[in-house]
Amino acid sequence: MNEVPPSQDEPDEVDEFYRRTSSLDPGRPSESVRQVVLKHAAQLAAHRAAQQAPARIHTRAPAAKQGWRRPAIFGTLAAAALAGLLVAPRFLVEPAAGPGPAVGPSQRQDVSAAPAAEATTAAERPSADMLAPAPPPAPATAPRAPVARTAAPRVSPGTAASPTMDRNLPAIGSLSGGAPAIAPQNSLAKAQGFAAPLGGMAHAADPAAALRRAAEIGDVPGLQRLLDEQVDIEARDSSGRTGLMLATLRGQIKAVDALLAHGADPNAADAQGNTPLQIALAGGDPAIVAALQRAGAR
Amino acid sequence: MTDAGASDEWLIGRYAGGDAAAFELLYRRHEMRVWRYLERNVGNRATADELMQEVWFAVARDATRYEPSARFTTWLFTIAHNRMIDSIRSRRPQLSLETLGYEAQSVVEQLTADPGAGPLAAAEALDQEVALRQAIKELPGDQRDAFLLQVEGDLSVEEVAAITDTSFETTKSRLRYARSKLRDLLKEYA
Numbered sequence: 167m168n169e170v171p172p173s174q175d176e177p178d179e180v181d182e183f184y185r186r187t188s189s190l191d192p193g194r195p196s197e198s199v200r201q202v203v204l205k206h207a208a209q210l211a212a213h214r215a216a217q218q219a220p221a222r223i224h225t226r227a228p229a230a231k232q233g234w235r236r237p238a239i240f241g242t243l244a245a246a247a248l249a250g251l252l253v254a255p256r257f258l259v260e261p262a263a264g265p266g267p268a269v270g271p272s273q274r275q276d277v278s279a280a281p282a283a284e285a286t287t288a289a290e291r292p293s294a295d296m297l298a299p300a301p302p303p304a305p306a307t308a309p310r311a312p313v314a315r316t317a318a319p320r321v322s323p324g325t326a327a328s329p330t331m332d333r334n335l336p337a338i339g340s341l342s343g344g345a346p347a348i349a350p351q352n353s354l355a356k357a358q359g360f361a362a363p364l365g366g367m368a369h370a371a372d373p374a375a376a377l378r379r380a381a382e383i384g385d386v387p388g389l390q391r392l393l394d395e396q397v398d399i400e401a402r403d404s405s406g407r408t409g410l411m412l413a414t415l416r417g418q419i420k421a422v423d424a425l426l427a428h429g430a431d432p433n434a435a436d437a438q439g440n441t442p443l444q445i446a447l448a449g450g451d452p453a454i455v456a457a458l459q460r461a462g463a464r
Numbered sequence: 465m466t467d468a469g470a471s472d473e474w475l476i477g478r479y480a481g482g483d484a485a486a487f488e489l490l491y492r493r494h495e496m497r498v499w500r501y502l503e504r505n506v507g508n509r510a511t512a513d514e515l516m517q518e519v520w521f522a523v524a525r526d527a528t529r530y531e532p533s534a535r536f537t538t539w540l541f542t543i544a545h546n547r548m549i550d551s552i553r554s555r556r557p558q559l560s561l562e563t564l565g566y567e568a569q570s571v572v573e574q575l576t577a578d579p580g581a582g583p584l585a586a587a588e589a590l591d592q593e594v595a596l597r598q599a600i601k602e603l604p605g606d607q608r609d610a611f612l613l614q615v616e617g618d619l620s621v622e623e624v625a626a627i628t629d630t631s632f633e634t635t636k637s638r639l640r641y642a643r644s645k646l647r648d649l650l651k652e653y654a
Contacts, residue, residue, distance in 0.1 A: 171534040180646045183653060186613055187592045188500060195499040199513050203491060208484040214528070215482025415553065446556065 375399030381409035381425060384418035393428045401432070406437030414442040419453045432463035472536035480527040482538045487527075491520060494537070496543050501616040504600050505548045505609060522547075541617040542627045545609065550604070592653050599649035607642035610635055 377397045380389040389409075391400065400408055410430040413421035421443075426432060435441045443463040446454040466579070470478075470486075478486035498519060503512035529540055579618050600608055606628075612623045626634035 178643055178647075180650065181615055183592075183650060184596065184646075187653075191500070191593055193500070193503060194507065195495060195516050196513050199496070199517050200491070203517055203520040203524070204484075204488055206521060207479070207487040207491070210524050210527075211479060211482045211484035211487065214480070235640045361500050440554070460521070 184421070199346050201305050373397040375403070377401065378403055378407070378409045381413040381418065381421045382416050384413070384416065384421050386420045386424055389421055389424050392454050393424065399425065399428055399432060402434075403434075406435070408434045408436075410434060411436055411440075411445065413440050414445045414451070414454055417451050417454065419451070419457065422457050426457060426461040430462040432459075473532045476523075476527050476530050476536055477532070479524075480530065488522060490523075490530055494540060497616040497618075498540065501541065501544055502548055503614045505596070505605075506551055507601060512549060515544070515551055518547050519544045531555075535623070537617050538619060538623045538627065541613055543612065545627050548609070558619060562599070594651060595653055599646050602649060603642050603645060606630075607638045609644070610638040611642035614639060 218364045373392060373395065374397055377389065377392040377399070378401070379385075380392060399410075402408055403412075407415075408430065410422065410432065411434065413425060432443070433441055441463065443455065443458045446458055470489075472490060475486040475490045476545065478565050479490065482564070499512055499516050502515045502519070503509055506512055519540075523540060530536070566568075600612075603611065612626060613619055613627060614621070617623075619627070621632060621636050621639065625632050628635065
C-alpha cells in the first residue's frame with residue numbers, strides 16, 4: 167500500500183529538498199514518548215489476546231460434546247412446521263374477506279428501502295463504530311510521558327481517558343468516497359467532521375456523556391432531546407469540560423445556542439481554567455463569541 | 465510472528481488481534497513522519513511530543529475499529545491532523561514568537577553539536593534545515609497543513625482533501641500555492 171497514490175502531483179524539487187533536508191534533521195520525538203506508547207500498546211495487545219483466547223477454545227470444542235444439538239434442532243423445526251400448519255390457513259382465508267393488501271405500501275417501501283438503509287449504515291459505520299463500547303480499559307492506567315509542557319494550561323480534547331477521544335476516529339468510508347455524515351460548522355468541525363449523531367446508544371449508557379457528545383458533534387436534535395429530558399447540562403468530562411465547552415471547541419454554533427437557551431453556564435471553565443469565551447476567541451468563531459457574550463460570558 | 469515487510473494494513477490487523485510486535489513495527493515505520501508533521505505544524509517540540517503520544521494512544525485503542533477500506537496512513541494522518549487542529553486552537557494564545565524562536569535556536573544547537581558531521585557539512589545542513597523550517601513556518605496554516613500531510617503522509621490530493629474536509633480543487637490550490645511559495649523561499653537551495 168505504499169505505491170504512489172492517484173492524483174499525486176509530479177514529484178517536485180521542493181518535495182525532494184524537503185525530504186533530503188528532513189532526513190538530516192536531528193529532531194526526534196522524545197524517547198520517553200516512544201516508551202510510554204509502546205508499553206501502553208503492549209498492555210492493550212495483551213488484554214486483547216487474553217480476551218480472544220476463550221473464544222478460540224470455544225470454537226475448538228469437540229463435536230461429540232455437541233450431540234444434543236441435533237434433536238434440539240429437529241424439535242424446533244417440527245414445532246415451527248406444526249405452528250405453520252395451524253396458523254397459515256387463517257391468513258389464506260382472510261384476503262377474500264377484506265380489501266386490504268397483505269403487504270401494505272409502507273411495508274413494501276420498507277423492503278425496497280432496505281438496501282438503501284444498509285448502504286447508509288455502511289457509510290456511517292465509522293460513526294457507529296464510535297458508539298461501540300470503548301475497548302476495555304488497559305490492565306494499567308495509561309501513563310503520560312513526562313513531557314515538558316504537560317503542566318501548561320491547555321484544552322486537550324480527547325486525552326486518553328476522555329470519552330471524547332472517539333471523535334478522532336475518521337470515517338474511513340467517507341475517506342474512500344462517502345460524504346461526511348454531518349455538515350461541519352466551521353474549519354475545526356470540518357477537521358473533526360466525520361461523525362454522525364450519536365444520541366441514542368450513548369444515551370443508554372450515560373445521558374450526561376451523550377449530551378456532551380451531541381454538543382460536540384453538533385447533533386442538535388439529539389441534544390434537544392436530552393435537554394428536554396433534563397439531563398444535567400453542567401456535567402463534565404474527565405477534563406472538566408461541559409457540553410457548552412465542547413460545542414465551543416468544535417465550533418458547533420447551533421449546539422452552543424441550544425445549550426445557552428437551556429441555561430448552560432457560559433462561564434463554566436474546564437479543569438485548566440479555560441472558559442468557553444477564551445476558547446471561542448482563540449478559535450476565531452465570532453458567532454460563538456457573540457452568543458457567549460450575549461449570555462453573559464466573561 | 466510479525467513480518468517486517470508486511471503492509472501497514474496487515475500489521476494493524478495483527479495488532480488488533482493482540483500482536484504487540486506488529487504495533488511496534490508500525491510505530492517505528494511511521495514515527496518520524498508523524499512527528500515531523502506534528503512538530504512542523506505546531507512549531508513546538510514539547511507539544512509535538514504530547515500530540516504524538518495522543519495520536520498513537522488513539523491508534524492503539526482504536527485498532528480494532530480500523531477498516532481497511534482506507535489506507536492505514538490515511539487513517540493515521542487523519543488522527544494526527546485532528547489532534548493538531550485541536551492543539552492549535554486551544555493553544556493559540558500561548559504560542560509566541562519567543563517560543564518559536566527558541567525552537568529554531570534549539571535546532572541550531574543540535575546541528576552544531578553533532579560530532580559526526582564535518583564542519584562544512586554541518587554548516588550546510590544547518591543552513592538548509594533552518595531555511596526549510598523558516599519557509600514552512602511562513603506558509604499559511606491551511607497550505608502548510610496540506611503540504612505536510614502530502615509530503616509526510618505520502619497522501620494523494622483526494623486523501624488530503626478528505627482529511628481536511630475541503631474540496632479537491634481547494635486542496636489542489638493550497639498545495640500549489642504552498643509549493644510555489646516554498647520554491648520562492650528556498651530557491652537558493654532547491
